[in-house]
Amino acid sequence: MGVIEAKLVSKQYRMGEIVVDALKDVALAVDKGEFVAIMGPSGSGKSTLLHLLGGLDDPTSGEIMLSGQRISNLSDKEVTIIRRRSVGFIFQFYNLVPTLTAEENVALPLLIDGRKSGTYQQKVGQLMELVGLADRKKHKPDQLSGGQQQRVAIARAFVNDPQIVLADEPTGNLDSKSGTAILELLRHSASELNQSIVMVTHDPRAASYADSVVFLKDGLIVQRLAVEQEGGDEEDIRQIMRVMRELEL
Amino acid sequence: MFRAGHIQFKSPLILVVRNLRQRWVRTILTALGIVVGVAAMVAVNAANRSTLISINEFFDEASGKSDLTVDAAVNGQRFDQDILEDVRRMDGVAAAVPAVVGVALPQDEMENWEQQLTVGALPVPGSSFWLMGRNILEDQQVYDYSLQAGRLLLPDESSYSMLLVDEYAEEKGVELGEDFSIAIPGTGEVSLRVVGLISKEGIGVANQGVLGIVPLSVAQELLSAAGEITLIDILAEPSVSSNTTALEDLRQTLAQRLGDEYNVSYPLSRGSLVVDSLHSYQQGLDFFGAVSLFVGSFLIYNAFAMTVVERTRENGMLRSIGTTKGQIMAMVIFEALLLGIFGSALGVGTGILMAKGLVKSVAALTGQPIQQISTAPQDLLQSLLIGIAVTLAAAAIPALQASRTSPLQALQVQARSDGKRWVALGWKFGPLLVLLSYLIFYKVPMRPGMMFLVGSNTIFVMMLGATLCIPLVTGGLERVVRPAILLLFGNEGRLGSGNVNRSSGRTTLTVASLMVGISMVVGIKGLTDSFEKDMDAWVDTALGGDLLVRSPMAMNTDLEPRLRAIEGVDAVTRIRYAASNMILPGGEDEYTLFTAIDPATFLAVNGMRIQEGPDQGTVIARLAAGDALVISANVAIKQDISVGDIVTLETKRGRKGFEVVAIIIDFVGGESTSVTGSWRDLQRYFGIRDVSTFVVKLSPGSSAVAVTDIIENEVGRTKSLTVESKQEFEQRIAELSAQAFSLFDVLALIGLVVAALGVINTMLMNVMERTRELGGLRSLGMEQGQVRRMIMAEAATIGFIGGILGASFGAMLADVFVIGLRSMGGFVLVSQFPYQAMAFSFAAAFAVALTAAWYPAVRASKVNIIDAIKHE
Numbered sequence A: 001m002g003v004i005e006a007k008l009v010s011k012q013y014r015m016g017e018i019v020v021d022a023l024k025d026v027a028l029a030v031d032k033g034e035f036v037a038i039m040g041p042s043g044s045g046k047s048t049l050l051h052l053l054g055g056l057d058d059p060t061s062g063e064i065m066l067s068g069q070r071i072s073n074l075s076d077k078e079v080t081i082i083r084r085r086s087v088g089f090i091f092q093f094y095n096l097v098p099t100l101t102a103e104e105n106v107a108l109p110l111l112i113d114g115r116k117s118g119t120y121q122q123k124v125g126q127l128m129e130l131v132g133l134a135d136r137k138k139h140k141p142d143q144l145s146g147g148q149q150q151r152v153a154i155a156r157a158f159v160n161d162p163q164i165v166l167a168d169e170p171t172g173n174l175d176s177k178s179g180t181a182i183l184e185l186l187r188h189s190a191s192e193l194n195q196s197i198v199m200v201t202h203d204p205r206a207a208s209y210a211d212s213v214v215f216l217k218d219g220l221i222v223q224r225l226a227v228e229q230e231g232g233d234e235e236d237i238r239q240i241m242r243v244m245r246e247l248e249l
Numbered sequence B: 001m002f003r004a005g006h007i008q009f010k011s012p013l014i015l016v017v018r019n020l021r022q023r024w025v026r027t028i029l030t031a032l033g034i035v036v037g038v039a040a041m042v043a044v045n046a047a048n049r050s051t052l053i054s055i056n057e058f059f060d061e062a063s064g065k066s067d068l069t070v071d072a073a074v075n076g077q078r079f080d081q082d083i084l085e086d087v088r089r090m091d092g093v094a095a096a097v098p099a100v101v102g103v104a105l106p107q108d109e110m111e112n113w114e115q116q117l118t119v120g121a122l123p124v125p126g127s128s129f130w131l132m133g134r135n136i137l138e139d140q141q142v143y144d145y146s147l148q149a150g151r152l153l154l155p156d157e158s159s160y161s162m163l164l165v166d167e168y169a170e171e172k173g174v175e176l177g178e179d180f181s182i183a184i185p186g187t188g189e190v191s192l193r194v195v196g197l198i199s200k201e202g203i204g205v206a207n208q209g210v211l212g213i214v215p216l217s218v219a220q221e222l223l224s225a226a227g228e229i230t231l232i233d234i235l236a237e238p239s240v241s242s243n244t245t246a247l248e249d250l251r252q253t254l255a256q257r258l259g260d261e262y263n264v265s266y267p268l269s270r271g272s273l274v275v276d277s278l279h280s281y282q283q284g285l286d287f288f289g290a291v292s293l294f295v296g297s298f299l300i301y302n303a304f305a306m307t308v309v310e311r312t313r314e315n316g317m318l319r320s321i322g323t324t325k326g327q328i329m330a331m332v333i334f335e336a337l338l339l340g341i342f343g344s345a346l347g348v349g350t351g352i353l354m355a356k357g358l359v360k361s362v363a364a365l366t367g368q369p370i371q372q373i374s375t376a377p378q379d380l381l382q383s384l385l386i387g388i389a390v391t392l393a394a395a396a397i398p399a400l401q402a403s404r405t406s407p408l409q410a411l412q413v414q415a416r417s418d419g420k421r422w423v424a425l426g427w428k429f430g431p432l433l434v435l436l437s438y439l440i441f442y443k444v445p446m447r448p449g450m451m452f453l454v455g456s457n458t459i460f461v462m463m464l465g466a467t468l469c470i471p472l473v474t475g476g477l478e479r480v481v482r483p484a485i486l487l488l489f490g491n492e493g494r495l496g497s498g499n500v501n502r503s504s505g506r507t508t509l510t511v512a513s514l515m516v517g518i519s520m521v522v523g524i525k526g527l528t529d530s531f532e533k534d535m536d537a538w539v540d541t542a543l544g545g546d547l548l549v550r551s552p553m554a555m556n557t558d559l560e561p562r563l564r565a566i567e568g569v570d571a572v573t574r575i576r577y578a579a580s581n582m583i584l585p586g587g588e589d590e591y592t593l594f595t596a597i598d599p600a601t602f603l604a605v606n607g608m609r610i611q612e613g614p615d616q617g618t619v620i621a622r623l624a625a626g627d628a629l630v631i632s633a634n635v636a637i638k639q640d641i642s643v644g645d646i647v648t649l650e651t652k653r654g655r656k657g658f659e660v661v662a663i664i665i666d667f668v669g670g671e672s673t674s675v676t677g678s679w680r681d682l683q684r685y686f687g688i689r690d691v692s693t694f695v696v697k698l699s700p701g702s703s704a705v706a707v708t709d710i711i712e713n714e715v716g717r718t719k720s721l722t723v724e725s726k727q728e729f730e731q732r733i734a735e736l737s738a739q740a741f742s743l744f745d746v747l748a749l750i751g752l753v754v755a756a757l758g759v760i761n762t763m764l765m766n767v768m769e770r771t772r773e774l775g776g777l778r779s780l781g782m783e784q785g786q787v788r789r790m791i792m793a794e795a796a797t798i799g800f801i802g803g804i805l806g807a808s809f810g811a812m813l814a815d816v817f818v819i820g821l822r823s824m825g826g827f828v829l830v831s832q833f834p835y836q837a838m839a840f841s842f843a844a845a846f847a848v849a850l851t852a853a854w855y856p857a858v859r860a861s862k863v864n865i866i867d868a869i870k871h872e
Ligand SMILES: Nc1ncnc2c1ncn2[C@@H]1O[C@H](COP(=O)(O)OP(=O)(O)O)[C@@H](O)[C@H]1O
Pocket: A013, A014, A015, A020, A021, A022, A040, A041, A042, A043, A044, A045, A046, A047, A048, A049
């Protein structure tokens, strides 16, 4: 049983007369310490799946289980608390609060959870070190580069020791050097910190950092590919690109 | 703040403080909204109060500060002073001071003794010197004594000491410290020591200054009236005296408590036409006070709604990392609280300055002296609290919206447009609300007391409805104005003008603040026009004659031929006001002022403005025939009475039905119910024979001054008559109304300031929100000047739409105000369509929008291209 599971999840969007099947009977399980990449063409339902996994939206049918607990179709309050304590999000556009410093941004989820400020100094300090920004703690987002901002966002996603971290194209907006740093950070937290991660990406190189790659097309999982080597391995990347071509992604 | 590596934020609310500090431009704009709202409220109230103070002071000169007087039902009769205690115990009575009045003759006039003093000891017409006993210590609460020489009476004085008016002492050749001898009926000759001289103002104007003031106990002894008094002056609590309804309630309660043997009335001048009608202004001003509050709250709402839109992504992110709806809501409310406290405090200060400054400049412009602004601490505190409360209330909906932000919205690259929802909402509720509030004003009859409450709330609803209607018309109006904008601003005009259609919500808020401000200007101007028009009509009909002859004491009808005989007098008619109760269909009774006219002479002097009914001659003839009444239009509206109906009045002979023969426009009753009947009915049913006022018409070419002199000094020498000329009266009314109108101008100015602030606020938000897009346009090669022109074109389009809507809505508002005041006050105002004001306001809207957009346009043009693009 995975940390997070999607059990035959479907999602329909209704726009007047038109019904869009964004996801069709998707089943996915992610184990503890597993790093899964999701790939697929634009509009294939990647973001929708991620939203459902994070409890941001409810599936039309099927269920989402987090550590054996159903998180779909709960009240807003209940799912909010679960999200606050057990899920971490990383966005394509970092989404830092511009009025807070880097470390305050990292501490924000704990603050919102009502933790006393003394109790998380250490944790925040560790995370800032982990993401390599120990010397940028007091900087405001607009004083940081895109890559640095994304690293702050990652630290923020990890600060509540989440059971699952969900990232939607976290490197989509970054140069390859900053992107690599981010991917290595994610890889590290999965392998060494036993953190479960689901990452949406367009980039085969990025996907090669994961343990496995799930391919989505028209709302269906069309293939699941295990990644053999360490991230950035050219053979793995070729493998992923071949599947993409086969599936006409 | 951080210290030694500690993260010092203890609660999510720190986000709010950071936000306020970091986004200081928006903070200032929001606070400015609150400041203007509260300042408008304070300024209006302060200005309002100062007018009232100056009006009251004007009349205090004549009658002291007393709000009500109690005397015996039989004119001049004395009564037991024990009643004083009863009066003092009543709720709403701040002070009650007694006086005993008797007549006497100065020694040098004693040859005429027999001729002049004929009616025992009563102070009746014919007496020439008033011996007035007063309790000097209590007295000073009510009357001003301006001591010219010597001293005032001492609190426990029991010697034969007396105060004289300096003018009279001089006339009689009496010096300070000398004795003054008078003869008192039943007592004989007495010498009193003149210990002080006062000037002929305050209490000194009584009986034209022909009086001596002695200690109460001394007067009671000399007049053989131990334990008796002639009248009680009542000073009401400030809350009661400043409110006509409360004062009337107190009057009725007192009258009921004291019973038939006593008369509780307004002092002569207070009951006069002018005061009553000016109270309608007071209500008008109150009305605008409430409206300005609405405008303020609208501005605040605007600012918070913007904040929420602006922070959609941030709030979405907060939600996605587990912030609950309640927490988000708490943040916005906390922000509102901080801003509310800060803004309201500043607003109170600004309001006082604004009232002072604006009132002064308006005074300088119109050449009208205006009483300096007065501000009571409790009013200021009240404004402060209201400011905070309104801020919180205005922030409530945006707070709710913020809490409803979906976490998904943080992930969307482009915020979804809310335009469709606005239109849908507007289509459903906008016209409905406008229609509903219009119907309430026109179709639902209401008691005057209710009218203010319901009326002002209805205005709010109407403004809300009009705001919701904006998205419905924006598109169409934009197409209308587009050619002109293209002509003015070229190709940038096309871009700018089109922007108006993009974010329906944003445009709506900008247009709405403009519309509300502008419609306030038009509404006020329209109301002022109606007032002015009606003032003229009022002076013409209410004061048909040239001179009004009154007396503090009862006047007999036999004075009429003597007045008519005076050279230069063309005609004389008499009027008597009597108190009665009208029995309403529901069985309850309503205080009613019965005005008795003399059908034989009335038309020679006065006229009637008949709204419904036959011609003047027929109406007068019907009144003369008896059992008939004419009622005021405001009464007809309030009680739903038409011509031909029978109204029942309480009379000395029991309940009596009168046929309504006409509905007229008059101003006699002010806010109270007023009916007009014949002299004969007054005698028959009310047993009253004396006269309240003689109205004198002069023959062409004769001098008002000369006739006044004859009336006061020859005919009235022994009758204590006072004469007021129509000219004086007109002048006074003109002064007072100019004063009131100048305050309306102040309000109109406030309306424009509010509009400007609203436009600056929203345009700036627009620009901030579009930073990325503006950067994009610049990167494509748009020049700074072009960006500015584009923003200005957008502002011009908004100015046009806001101007059109504001002017039309304002015209409607004026109409509604007139109706509201008509049913509240005694005025029967006829709506004047405010063409001029509409044209002016339309131009003003344009100017305001362009001026206000200048800074946002400059800011937009200075957007750093690289930053803007990198931004997200
Ligand atoms: N809020 C929405 N309303 C309607 N349709 C939506 C909505 N969100 C996504 N869709 C549709 O669902 C499908 C999947 O979208 P999404 O999950 O965002 O795809 P991806 O992230 O793979 O590009 C698309 O066809 C998209 O148009």
